[in-house]
Amino acid sequence: MSDLKDKILLVATDLFHTRGINSTGVDTIVAVAGTTKMTLYKYFTSKEQLILEVLQKSQQDFQSWIDEKLNSGSKKPSDKIQKLFDYIEEWVNSPAFIGVGFIKASAEFPNEENPIHQLSSQQSREFRQFIGKLANQADIKDADGLALQLSLLFEGAVQAEQMKRGSGAIKYAKKAAKILIDGAAKASA
Amino acid sequence: MSDLKDKILLVATDLFHTRGINSTGVDTIVAVAGTTKMTLYKYFTSKEQLILEVLQKSQQDFQSWIDEKLNSGSKKPSDKIQKLFDYIEEWVNSPAFIGVGFIKASAEFPNEENPIHQLSSQQSREFRQFIGKLANQADIKDADGLALQLSLLFEGAVQAEQMKRGSGAIKYAKKAAKILIDGAAKASA
DNA sequence: TAAAATGTATACCGTTCTGTATACTATATT
DNA sequence: AATATAGTATACAGAACGGTATACATTTTA
Known part of the structure; x- marks a missing residue:
C-alpha cells in the first residue's frame, strides 16, 4: 500500500474524530496530510x-x-x-x-x-x-x-x-x- | 410563544434526528415547516x-x-x-x-x-x-x-x-x- | 534512453450552505 | 383611516463543499 494512502487514512481518522466527519472537508484532509485532492481521489473514489x-x-x-x-x-x-x-x-x-x-x-x-x-x-x-x-x-x-x-x-x-x-x-x-x-x-x- | 416558532422547533427536532444536524440545512427546515428563512431568522439569530x-x-x-x-x-x-x-x-x-x-x-x-x-x-x-x-x-x-x-x-x-x-x-x-x-x-x- | 507511473500545482465547475436585502401582502390595533 | 406587526416571496452575497481538468515535475521500470 502507498505511503500517501496510509497518510491520508491516518489524517482523516484523526480529523473525523476531533472535528466530526461532516465538518471535515477533503480540502482540510489533503492540506493536513501534505498532499493534493488529485492524489486523494486517485486512492478513494469519493469522500464516502x-x-x-x-x-x-x-x-x-x-x-x-x-x-x-x-x-x-x-x-x-x-x-x-x-x-x-x-x-x-x-x-x-x-x-x-x-x-x-x-x-x-x-x-x-x-x-x-x-x-x-x-x-x-x-x-x-x-x-x-x-x-x-x-x-x-x-x-x-x-x-x-x-x-x-x-x-x-x-x-x-x-x-x-x-x-x-x-x-x-x-x-x-x-x-x-x-x-x-x-x-x-x-x-x- | 408564536405558533411558527414552535413549528420550526418541532420540525427541526425531527429533521435533526432523522437526517443529522449538520446534514439538515435551514432551507429544508423552513420548507418542511411551511415558512421562509426570513421568519426563521426572526426567531433565531443563527442556526446554532x-x-x-x-x-x-x-x-x-x-x-x-x-x-x-x-x-x-x-x-x-x-x-x-x-x-x-x-x-x-x-x-x-x-x-x-x-x-x-x-x-x-x-x-x-x-x-x-x-x-x-x-x-x-x-x-x-x-x-x-x-x-x-x-x-x-x-x-x-x-x-x-x-x-x-x-x-x-x-x-x-x-x-x-x-x-x-x-x-x-x-x-x-x-x-x-x-x-x-x-x-x-x-x-x- | 524511452516510457510509464506517481505526485504536485492550480484553476475551475456546479452545488449547497448560512445569512441578508428588498419589496409586497394580510391582519390587527389605535 | 392610519399604522404597526407578522409573514411571504424571491433574489442574492459570500463562502465552503465535493469533484474534475489540465499541465507539469519527478521517479521508477523496462
Whole structure:
C-alpha cells in the first residue's frame, strides 16, 4: 500500500474524530496530510469511500489489539471474559485513544439506507457477537443477553469518555461488567 | 410563544434526528415547516441558536415526562429508582421516540469549545446527577457510582436502539440496571 | 534512453450552505 | 383611516463543499 494512502487514512481518522466527519472537508484532509485532492481521489473514489475505509481500518486495528491481548493472557474462557474490560480500560486510557468510529458515524449518518450507517451498524453487531462468543465459551447461559449488556456498557462508557476525558466512566463500567458477568455465571451453574 | 416558532422547533427536532444536524440545512427546515428563512431568522439569530434551543426543549420535555411519571407512582425512594428504567423503556418504545438529542449532538460537535458540545455535555451531566439524587434518596452508599453506571446503560441502550429499532437493547439494559441497583442497595445495608 | 507511473500545482465547475436585502401582502390595533 | 406587526416571496452575497481538468515535475521500470 502507498505511503500517501496510509497518510491520508491516518489524517482523516484523526480529523473525523476531533472535528466530526461532516465538518471535515477533503480540502482540510489533503492540506493536513501534505498532499493534493488529485492524489486523494486517485486512492478513494469519493469522500464516502474514504469514510468507509477509515471506519474499517479503525475497527480492524482495535479488534487486532484486543485479540492479541486476549491471546497473550490466560487461555481459560472464564478468565478471558473477565479480562475483557481490563483491556478496554487500558485502551481507552491510552493517549492514542480518540474514540470509536462506528458510534460517531452512526450518529452523523442516521439514515438506515446510508452505506456508512450500515457499516457502523454491522461493526457494532460484530463486536457484540465477539463478546457473545467469549461469553459462550465461558459457559454462560444467556450469553447473548450478557453480551448485549456488556456492549451497552462499552458504548456508553466510550460515549461518556468522549464527552469528557478522564470522567472515570470506564472504571465504573468495568465494575458494572464484573457484577453482571458474575451474576450471569452464577445463574448458569 | 408564536405558533411558527414552535413549528420550526418541532420540525427541526425531527429533521435533526432523522437526517443529522449538520446534514439538515435551514432551507429544508423552513420548507418542511411551511415558512421562509426570513421568519426563521426572526426567531433565531443563527442556526446554532436554533440547535441549542432544540436541544434544550427536547431535554426539558423528557425530564418533565420522567418527573411526572415518578411523582404519580410510589413515593418510596427505593421504589422510584427501581421504576426509573421501566419508565425509560416505556419512553423508548413509544412511537414518538426519536432519540436523545445530547448524545447525537456531542458526536456531531466533538470540539469541547463548541457551545453545542458544551450544552450536550452539561445535559448529560445533569441527567446523571438526577439519577444520583434518586440513588441518594434510596440510601445507596456509592450513589454517584451507581448513577454513572446507570447512565452508561441508558446512553448505550439509546445508542443501540437508534442503530437498530426493536433491538431489545432497552430490555436488557433494564435487567442489568436491576442487578446493579440491587447489588448497590445490598452493599449499603 | 524511452516510457510509464506517481505526485504536485492550480484553476475551475456546479452545488449547497448560512445569512441578508428588498419589496409586497394580510391582519390587527389605535 | 392610519399604522404597526407578522409573514411571504424571491433574489442574492459570500463562502465552503465535493469533484474534475489540465499541465507539469519527478521517479521508477523496462
